[in-house]
Amino acid sequence: MSSTERELQISPIVQESLVHNSRTLYNLQSITASLFGVSAGILGLESYPGFLFYLVFSLLTAVLFYVLRVAPTSLAAAGGGGKGKSALLDTSRYFRGPFEFWAGGLMNGLAGFILTWTLFYGLVRA
């Protein structure tokens, strides 16, 4: 039995919660990516500045989501548990891995971003 398997046996996870949290995050990322595309198109960004804009605002989305949704409960739980480990920026209460939470939105929303980016660039600069 591997170590992750043993870990899952000791502290099992709820599949419904996993699906619910992932879907919540995915919906937010898709809809905000389209929004960022609109903004980038209005600003008239081209090539690298546009992707940089998307990168910055995606990270901002993740930070806002962490501050407003994840941090209040997970920090309170970690403080009450008294485990002593650094709980800041820790999303393990709601998500499987930190990579999925912090960087997953970059891939999820890229197509929607480019779609609305080109659309609004064409609308404004026509």
Add this chain to the structure above:
Amino acid sequence: MTLLSKTLTAFGGILLAHACYSAREHTTLQSLRSAATAALTSSPAAAVSLPVDIIIETIISTFVILLGLVLGTRALRPLEWRVWAGKIEREGEEGFTDGAGAVDKDFMGNPFSVLESRPNFVDIRKQRREFTEWVQKGGTPQGQ
């Protein structure tokens, strides 16, 4: 979605639409002006970038919509089974509501409710003692 998130999103949407319209007007004006100067002086005018106020308005409206959308997301659920079951046990249905206060559709309730209502585990002596106390206190059945 709560009222706050809806208000923020709508306000940001109005700002963004206004910024979009302003940018469109600006580019139209620029192209007209450059066409006029080109006709007069036959020297191509340099492309003028967006005014600062439109840029600021776009970025601020994006941020406001983003804030509204993040505030409008549904509450997350704990991943580990023990944390999740403890939350259900402590908070009940109140812990699994969306922003408007309605209980989520897929809220299943206590996962151990089957165990807790087993008839084998009913304390019949305790119930009998409670009944005797009730009779001794002069509890009157409905028939009398």
